[in-house]
Amino acid sequence: MAGANGSQPPVAIEVRGLVKDYDEVKAVRGVEFEVATGEVFGFLGPNGAGKTTTINMLCTLVTPTAGSARVAGHDVVKERDDVRRNIGLVFQDPTLDNYLSAVQNLRLHAELYGLQRDVVAPRMQQVLEMVGLWERKDSPVGTFSGGMRRRLEIARGMMHSPRVLFLDEPTIGLDPQTRRSIWSYIAELKEREEITIFMTTHYMDEAEWCDRIAIMDNGEIVALDAPATLKAGVGTDRITIHTEDNDAAIGALKDRFDIDARISEGAVSFGVPGGEEFVPRLFAELGMPITAVHVSRPTLDDVFMSYTGTTIRDAEEDAGKNRNRMMMQMMHGGRR
Amino acid sequence: MSTTTTRPPETARPQTPLIQVAVPPHSIFSELRAMRIVWRRDLIRFFNDRIRMMATLVQPLLFLFVLGSGLQQLSSASTHGVNLKTFIYPGILCISVMFTAMFSAASIVWDREFGFLREMLVAPVRRSSIVIGKCFGGATVACTQGVIMILLAPLVGVPLSLGLVVGIFALQALLAFTITAFGVMIAVRIKQMQAFFGVMQMIVMPMFFISGALVPVANLPGWLTVLNRIDPLTYAVDPMKRLVFNNINISPEARRVLDPGVTWFGWRVPTLVEVGVVLGLGLLMLGVAIWEFSTTE
Numbered sequence: 031m032a033g034a035n036g037s038q039p040p041v042a043i044e045v046r047g048l049v050k051d052y053d054e055v056k057a058v059r060g061v062e063f064e065v066a067t068g069e070v071f072g073f074l075g076p077n078g079a080g081k082t083t084t085i086n087m088l089c090t091l092v093t094p095t096a097g098s099a100r101v102a103g104h105d106v107v108k109e110r111d112d113v114r115r116n117i118g119l120v121f122q123d124p125t126l127d128n129y130l131s132a133v134q135n136l137r138l139h140a141e142l143y144g145l146q147r148d149v150v151a152p153r154m155q156q157v158l159e160m161v162g163l164w165e166r167k168d169s170p171v172g173t174f175s176g177g178m179r180r181r182l183e184i185a186r187g188m189m190h191s192p193r194v195l196f197l198d199e200p201t202i203g204l205d206p207q208t209r210r211s212i213w214s215y216i217a218e219l220k221e222r223e224e225i226t227i228f229m230t231t232h233y234m235d236e237a238e239w240c241d242r243i244a245i246m247d248n249g250e251i252v253a254l255d256a257p258a259t260l261k262a263g264v265g266t267d268r269i270t271i272h273t274e275d276n277d278a279a280i281g282a283l284k285d286r287f288d289i290d291a292r293i294s295e296g297a298v299s300f301g302v303p304g305g306e307e308f309v310p311r312l313f314a315e316l317g318m319p320i321t322a323v324h325v326s327r328p329t330l331d332d333v334f335m336s337y338t339g340t341t342i343r344d345a346e347e348d349a350g351k352n353r354n355r356m357m358m359q360m361m362h363g364g365r366r
Numbered sequence: 367m368s369t370t371t372t373r374p375p376e377t378a379r380p381q382t383p384l385i386q387v388a389v390p391p392h393s394i395f396s397e398l399r400a401m402r403i404v405w406r407r408d409l410i411r412f413f414n415d416r417i418r419m420m421a422t423l424v425q426p427l428l429f430l431f432v433l434g435s436g437l438q439q440l441s442s443a444s445t446h447g448v449n450l451k452t453f454i455y456p457g458i459l460c461i462s463v464m465f466t467a468m469f470s471a472a473s474i475v476w477d478r479e480f481g482f483l484r485e486m487l488v489a490p491v492r493r494s495s496i497v498i499g500k501c502f503g504g505a506t507v508a509c510t511q512g513v514i515m516i517l518l519a520p521l522v523g524v525p526l527s528l529g530l531v532v533g534i535f536a537l538q539a540l541l542a543f544t545i546t547a548f549g550v551m552i553a554v555r556i557k558q559m560q561a562f563f564g565v566m567q568m569i570v571m572p573m574f575f576i577s578g579a580l581v582p583v584a585n586l587p588g589w590l591t592v593l594n595r596i597d598p599l600t601y602a603v604d605p606m607k608r609l610v611f612n613n614i615n616i617s618p619e620a621r622r623v624l625d626p627g628v629t630w631f632g633w634r635v636p637t638l639v640e641v642g643v644v645l646g647l648g649l650l651m652l653g654v655a656i657w658e659f660s661t662t663e
Contacts, residue, residue, distance in 0.1 A: 089488055114490035115389040125481040129411050141403035142489035143389050144396035153385045186485075191387040222384060 042226035047097035072240030118187030128172035177208035267305025404499025426462035446620030457579025470504030471549020504546030544648030584626030
């Protein structure tokens with residue numbers, strides 16, 4: 031298998047100063063990054079951060095307001111068809127024809143992409159087996175569960191052996207078990223086919239799977255590195271304490287330790303270097319009762335917090351109203 | 367809370383050799399394949415959907431047999447002995463095609479609402495191929511329905527002949543293509559199904575009533591004559607009437623009243639010109655639909 035795509039350029043995706051404005055809304059404000067061939071690259075951020083808009087520009091569905099991008103060696107504006115030939119897409123919302131069977135959906139895809147007829151049937155079997163749907167190949171997609179549909183979309187996205195596979199929130203709306211199985215398919219895919227994977231997610235634990243991640247907030251990339259490096263960069267452990275009076279606790283932390291704590295998800299949370307050594311001091315010197323304490327190594331949540339000053343869940347809640355409005359727009363087709 | 371990180375299980379599946387597929391560069395051949403699959407999808411979906419097949423037949427049958435039989439009692443004096451069902455049959459042939467074609471065009475709105483449109487939009491094919499495939503799909507489905515209507519001819523006193531069947535079929539195919547193009551042109555701009563049906567009610571019903579499908583188009587009030595002459599459906603209904611009336615025995619007097627022909631400022635428009643009008647409009651609207659569909663966000 032190695033060497034089959036020996037001619038691939040070393041850079042799969044190259045983005046320079048990409049901007050997208052929708053009327054008054056600046057959805058993407060000049061992002062820049064490169065993705066190496068064979069890499070799993072993740073976009074992490076709350077809903078409405080501009081992840082989907084960026085993906086839509088990279089896959090030629092949306093024309094950038096400014097900047098440029100090359101995918102699989104081709105310009106997304108000037109060489110649209112060349113880009114399309116080389117990418118596979120799995121959208122956030124389902125794009126299958128529910129009235130057709132799994133095989134009919136794949137065959138339709140093969141025809142739209144003009145695949146050589148003699149390889150269509152064996153390739154179809156291969157991708158369907160890969161996602162464990164071969165036994166259900168003749169069932170109408172309308173009878174499939176959410177997880178099966180997503181798997182079928184991944185199989186379809188792989189039908190034409192794309193060089194770059196875009197996964198926009200591949201596990202959104204699925205239960206944890208199904209999410210895990212989707213990830214095992216993606217891992218297998220990565221192992222078997224020489225492919226670059228570009229994905230977006232707002233699940234922190236999923237971002238850990240990526241070779242590198244870009245943290246996106248408010249249309250900008252605020253950090254970009256390997257998950258481990260990003261976490262090491264935080265330099266502090268996270269301590270979460272439960273108290274009778276959170277506001278008083280925050281005041282006490284400021285007075286005694288000069289620590290800026292904040293309330294997150296109903297508890298007082300703050301970062302300190304050497305968290306485990308700090309806990310005894312905390313109990314001794316805080317001067318008020320603590321009902322529970324939790325120390326954790328930095329997670330991507332902390333990375334996100336250290337760059338944006340909020341947790342991704344809080345950012346989502348803030349964006350909740352926006353999101354509802356956006357979902358309405360999406361349902362009406364005005365996708366951003 | 368799901369902060370625990372779980373690695374996927376090791377894959378122990380037997381590894382068959384990987385089948386590498388290449389997407390060939392854009393060519394006329396690949397565009398034709400894309401058109402064909404868009405067309406075939408419409409057919410597959412139509413023939414899988416028995417209820418829709420029945421539903422689109424109900425309306426023309428209702429007009430033909432219920433309205434036709436009912437009004438017959440009032441109109442027998444003025445149709446010069448021709449049964450009203452026979453008289454409105456050519457018009458019904460046209461509207462049955464029109465309803466089905468519009469319904470087919472609606473599937474673009476449907477595909478947009480249910481996401482499938484994006485699958486077609488990101489494929490490495492011209493948007494025009496998708497629109498053309500769609501128009502031929504709608505036209506084919508409508509023609510299938512049309513054939514059933516043609517076979518009803520003996521029931522309304524029109525004997526079947528090869529010439530009649532071929533003629534009606536050709537006219538229906540042309541009209542089906544034009545109406546689908548018209549429907550697609552509208553559907554491309556509309557994001558919701560309800561809105562599309564609203565627009566259809568607003569445009570299709572007036573087009574149908576004004577076209578002369580149910581009435582003779584001579585001696586209409588002036589304002590209605592004007593509307594009638596700008597209604598594209600008029601130019602499909604009129605040749606259809608001529609075709610059907612050529613195949614039955616009716617008095618010259620009845621012929622004069624029931625099939626007066628369409629006139630432009632006193633000039634009787636020849637059948638070929640009428641057909642040309644329908645075809646020209648179809649191509650024009652197809653062009654507009656392609657243009658609309660090709661402009662990205």
